[in-house]
Amino acid sequence: MQQKRKAQDAFPATSTQPRLSAFAAAKAKAAIQIAPDEPSEASVVAAAEAVGIPRRNGGNYGAVTGSPQLSTLLSSFPLSKSQELDEHASSDDEEDDTDFEANYHHAYNSTSSYKTDQPCKLSNLPPDEQCILADTSKMLSLKLEAGETATFVGEYDLRVNSGYVMIYGAILRSGSKTHRVYAPSTHALPVVTAKGGPAEIDIISTTPSLGPLSKVSPLWTKLWHAQTPKETQQPDAETKSFALLRSSSDDPLKRAVTALEVEQDCQVTLNRVLSKPTATHPSSVIMVSGPKGSGKSTICKWIINTFLTASKATASTSCFWLDLDPGQPEYSAPGQMSLVQVRSPVLGPNYTHPSGHVSSSCRAIRSHTIAANSPRDDSVHFLACAMDLRDAYFSALEDFPGAPLVMNCSGWVLGSAVSAMMELVQQFPLTDVVLMEPMERETVACIEATLPMAKVLMIPPRHKPAQSRTSAELRAMQAMSYFHSLPPSAGLSAWTDKTLSQLHPWHVRYNGENSGISSIMSYGEAVNPDFLASILDGMMVAICEVESDEAYATVQYRPPHVPSASAAEMGEHMTERVGRTPEGLPYLRADNSGLIQPLDPRFSCCKGLAIIRGIDVARQELQLLTPMSVKQIKNLQGSKTVLVRGKFDSSGWVFLEDVYSGNAQRVKRQEVLSLLKDKTRRPYVAQRDATDMGLGLGEKEWRVRHLPRNFGARNAA
Numbered sequence: 001m002q003q004k005r006k007a008q009d010a011f012p013a014t015s016t017q018p019r020l021s022a023f024a025a026a027k028a029k030a031a032i033q034i035a036p037d038e039p040s041e042a043s044v045v046a047a048a049e050a051v052g053i054p055r056r057n058g059g060n061y062g063a064v065t066g067s068p069q070l071s072t073l074l075s076s077f078p079l080s081k082s083q084e085l086d087e088h089a090s091s092d093d094e095e096d097d098t099d100f101e102a103n104y105h106h107a108y109n110s111t112s113s114y115k116t117d118q119p120c121k122l123s124n125l126p127p128d129e130q131c132i133l134a135d136t137s138k139m140l141s142l143k144l145e146a147g148e149t150a151t152f153v154g155e156y157d158l159r160v161n162s163g164y165v166m167i168y169g170a171i172l173r174s175g176s177k178t179h180r181v182y183a184p185s186t187h188a189l190p191v192v193t194a195k196g197g198p199a200e201i202d203i204i205s206t207t208p209s210l211g212p213l214s215k216v217s218p219l220w221t222k223l224w225h226a227q228t229p230k231e232t233q234q235p236d237a238e239t240k241s242f243a244l245l246r247s248s249s250d251d252p253l254k255r256a257v258t259a260l261e262v263e264q265d266c267q268v269t270l271n272r273v274l275s276k277p278t279a280t281h282p283s284s285v286i287m288v289s290g291p292k293g294s295g296k297s298t299i300c301k302w303i304i305n306t307f308l309t310a311s312k313a314t315a316s317t318s319c320f321w322l323d324l325d326p327g328q329p330e331y332s333a334p335g336q337m338s339l340v341q342v343r344s345p346v347l348g349p350n351y352t353h354p355s356g357h358v359s360s361s362c363r364a365i366r367s368h369t370i371a372a373n374s375p376r377d378d379s380v381h382f383l384a385c386a387m388d389l390r391d392a393y394f395s396a397l398e399d400f401p402g403a404p405l406v407m408n409c410s411g412w413v414l415g416s417a418v419s420a421m422m423e424l425v426q427q428f429p430l431t432d433v434v435l436m437e438p439m440e441r442e443t444v445a446c447i448e449a450t451l452p453m454a455k456v457l458m459i460p461p462r463h464k465p466a467q468s469r470t471s472a473e474l475r476a477m478q479a480m481s482y483f484h485s486l487p488p489s490a491g492l493s494a495w496t497d498k499t500l501s502q503l504h505p506w507h508v509r510y511n512g513e514n515s516g517i518s519s520i521m522s523y524g525e526a527v528n529p530d531f532l533a534s535i536l537d538g539m540m541v542a543i544c545e546v547e548s549d550e551a552y553a554t555v556q557y558r559p560p561h562v563p564s565a566s567a568a569e570m571g572e573h574m575t576e577r578v579g580r581t582p583e584g585l586p587y588l589r590a591d592n593s594g595l596i597q598p599l600d601p602r603f604s605c606c607k608g609l610a611i612i613r614g615i616d617v618a619r620q621e622l623q624l625l626t627p628m629s630v631k632q633i634k635n636l637q638g639s640k641t642v643l644v645r646g647k648f649d650s651s652g653w654v655f656l657e658d659v660y661s662g663n664a665q666r667v668k669r670q671e672v673l674s675l676l677k678d679k680t681r682r683p684y685v686a687q688r689d690a691t692d693m694g695l696g697l698g699e700k701e702w703r704v705r706h707l708p709r710n711f712g713a714r715n716a717a
Contacts, residue, residue: 119249122151122189122259133200140203140244144194151189151259153251154225154242155182155210156203158192163199167192168260169270169302170345171309178204180492182348184223185253186469186477188260188298189245190347205240210352212497213484216657219469219477222253255468262302270302283397284404285429289421290436292411292471295462297330297350299434300408305345307404318343318400320365320393322407324386324424327373327475330408331355331362333482333609334475335542335648337382338367339389341396341403351474351481352493357629359488366392369542369606370598371523371646373475376412378523379420381598387427388601418443422450430454437461476653479540483611485627499657505613505623506633511584512620516641518546519578519588523598523646526590529581536585536612538655540648543607543626544599546640551603552577552588583617588642599642607632610643611651 125131125148133141142150144165157178164173168190172179183189192201214220225243243250248257262270286303288296300321307319321340323329330350331340344361346353355364368385375382393405407428413421418440425433425447433447433456448456469477486494496503508516520532520541527535546552579589590596610626 119247120258121247122149122191122250122257123244123246124149125246137240138205140240140242142201142203144192144199144201146194146197148194149259150192150201151245152181152192152203152242153183153185153189153245153257154240155180155206155208156240156242157181157206159202159204161200161202163197164195165192165199165201166195168305168345168347169262170305170347171195172345174199179345179347180206182210182352183242184210184349185251185255185257186223186467186474187349188258190260203242203244205242208241209493209495210481213480213495215497215661216484216499217477217480217653217660219473219480219653222255222468260298270299270306283402284431285407286404286432286434287407287409287424287428287430288434288436289409289413290411290439290459291413292327294411294436295459296325296408296411296436297328299436299459300330300406301346303406304342305347308342308345318403320396320400320403320405322386322389322393322405324382325408325410326370326375327411328471328478331364332367333479334373335371335646336367336369336606336609337385337389339365339392339396341365341400351478354478354482354485354493354627357485357487357627359493360491365396367606368601368604369544369644369646371542371644371648373647373649374412375410375420376417377647378598379416381601383420383423383427385601386424390428413439413443418446422446425450432457434459472649475649479649479651480653482609483625483627487629499661500611500613500625500654501658503625505625506610507616507619508622508624509620510586510622511580515586516636517586517622517643518640519586520643520645521588521599522596523644526596527587527645529579529587532581532585532587533583533615533617536645537615538612538651539645540609540611540651542644542646543610543628543636544604544642544644545607545636546599546604546642548603551600583615584620585615599644604642606644607636611654 125142125144131142131144131148133143135141141161144150144163158167158172158181159176159178160172160174162174164171166172167179167181170179181190208224210220211224214223225239225241243252245251245257248255251257288300288303290296304319304321308317310317319342321330321342323331323336323338323340326335326337328334328350329336329338330346331353332338332355338355340355341363342361343363353362355362358364366389368388370378370382370385372378397403407424409421409424410417421443430451431454433451433454435444435447435456436459438461439458444456444458481495483500484495484497486496488494510517520536577589577591578586580586588596608626608628610624610628613623613625615622
């Protein structure tokens with residue numbers, strides 16, 4: 001049998017010199033780079049010995065770069081790979097700390113390695129001596145020529161002395177009235193623009209209303225104006241609540257601030273929407289839809305402000321805002337849908353005007369809850385709530401004829417959301433539809449075919465600047481703003497900086513003759529009654545008023561022309577459907593289908609949100625924290641009140657307020673007292689020092705372990 005050839009015979013070596021490994025090649029290249037431009041004989045010998053190149057005849061190595069094997073091998077490695085191998089080779093060697101720090105600072109401060117962001121222009125004002133009329137510790141007076149813009153960060157009052165300006169789409173004319181503007185760094189900063197000619201304005205410093213909330217949560221820090229280095233050197237000088245920014249580099253905190261601007265094509269689209277209503281449609285009904293983060297709320301506020309400040313607008317002019325975005329609503333806490341009457345321009349983000357109280361600027365007409373941030377889990381109930389709010393708008397038109405309606409739809413626009421959107425298009429008498437791109441072309445074509453008489457306008461996508469807060473953090477800030485809100489003072493919103501644990505809760509009986517609630521409902525997944533009390537403790541719930549027993553539907557919501565099947569029609573009594581937990585809490589049992597259908601919005605409404613601070617089993621009472629006024633609570637007496645729980649965001653920020661506010665010692669005392677009293681730890685937050693032992697599995701150093709390459713294959717087998 002023929003003998004097998006060896007690999008050396010099949011592939012003979014072209015050179016008698018030994019082959020170099022990648023490690024040796026990198027080390028040789030490092031030795032060459034360290035050597036001077038004209039290497040000495042000693043450096044050549046060191047480099048050759050490092051890679052094991054034998055001497056030539058005569059005892060000379062020759063030029064290292066002249067070796068075909070070494071030059072070919074080094075050229076086949078990218079520079080980054082060679083440096084990586086070099087760093088790996090020298091990882092065990094001791095380094096000079098001084099040289100390391102010098103190289104680190106040089107690399108960190110080098111402009112060639114790191115690209116610096118160019119400052120963004122925010123204002124186009126001339127030099128200060130040409131535009132600033134007066135600058136005091138409480139006010140800044142400016143003179144703007146036509147087309148000039150000024151951008152501010154912070155909280156301030158705007159007053160127009162002559163001419164007129166535009167901000168957030170609102171046209172503000174000269175007069176003694178001041179307008180409160182909220183310009184935090186979490187959103188694009190509103191721009192003050194002179195229109196039609198020169199204008200003189202006063203920017204008045206105010207007492208920060210939302211600033212004190214930074215004591216209870218770090219989410220509220222670095223949002224407003226910060227002291228400049230010049231103001232820091234003057235401790236006795238009063239600091240303004242705002243700052244004029246000519247560019248983003250003027251911000252003392254170096255935040256990624258941007259200006260709120262509407263592009264030319266977008267402005268043309270809005271002008272078409274805001275044109276004079278026709279005789280067939282005396283009231284404009286505008287729907288704004290688009291994907292999440294496309295700027296729907298900004299466009300809605302721009303349209304509302306333009307309607308309220310038009311040339312023919314009066315003091316009694318108002319608009320209606322139909323909020324169909326439960327994830328980030330404009331005038332309510334997350335998880336709600338509402339119809340709000342707006343009476344004054346909206347000059348701030350959603351968490352600056354919560355609707356927990358009635359004010360001169362806005363008034364909630366009717367609200368519903370879906371107890372979730374997205375309608376995708378129950379689109380049928382979502383559409384039922386939208387239809388009921390539509391009927392509430394028609395009823396309000398009797399007192400406010402001709403008032404326009406602006407609909408802010410949900411950011412859920414793909415997949416099964418198209419059918420829900422088309423249902424809204426068919427059920428509302430729309431005059432205009434504003435679609436924020438990107439949108440599916442098939443959806444746009446269906447809307448245009450369904451509404452041949454309406455104007456369907458497309459707004460191209462805009463550049464979305466970087467946000468300092470995520471969507472979940474913005475929802476938490478909105479919830480904090482809602483629960484910390486106070487009754488308005490002088491027509492302006494107000495908040496308290498006290499933690500919720502320092503506020504007196506409402507004590508509501510849940511059992512007995514004078515019971516304040518009739519039952520507790522669970523939207524979505526059903527809960528075992530044995531664990532309902534543990535789940536409700538510290539949870540956010542919706543306070544709903546039941547106007548009729550027909551609200552307890554046993555089947556899904558039906559169209560208006562089909563009566564809803566109620567529990568009474570099926571021969572059941574509501575007392576039989578209400579069960580009791582071991583703690584005595586009343587809960588609504590599932591119907592014959594094994595499900596708990598949500599309340600019919602035609603016979604129920606949401607009055608507000610509350611946080612269950614505690615459950616007193618001995619007194620059969622619930623401790624509720626809610627910003628609802630005493631008048632609103634009294635109006636619920638004598639009616640059936642239902643607490644609805646669902647998929648609200650976790651209210652973990654409630655338990656951390658005492659820690660952030662500096663009341664850590666009080667938290668520890670409460671924890672010890674509760675432990676001695678009922679052997680439990682509340683509110684489920686423990687603060688431990690770094691010296692405490694027994695912190696759990698992560699108290700020791702973790703080492704990285706690499707699994708074998710065939711680990712997954714062996715497990716699959």
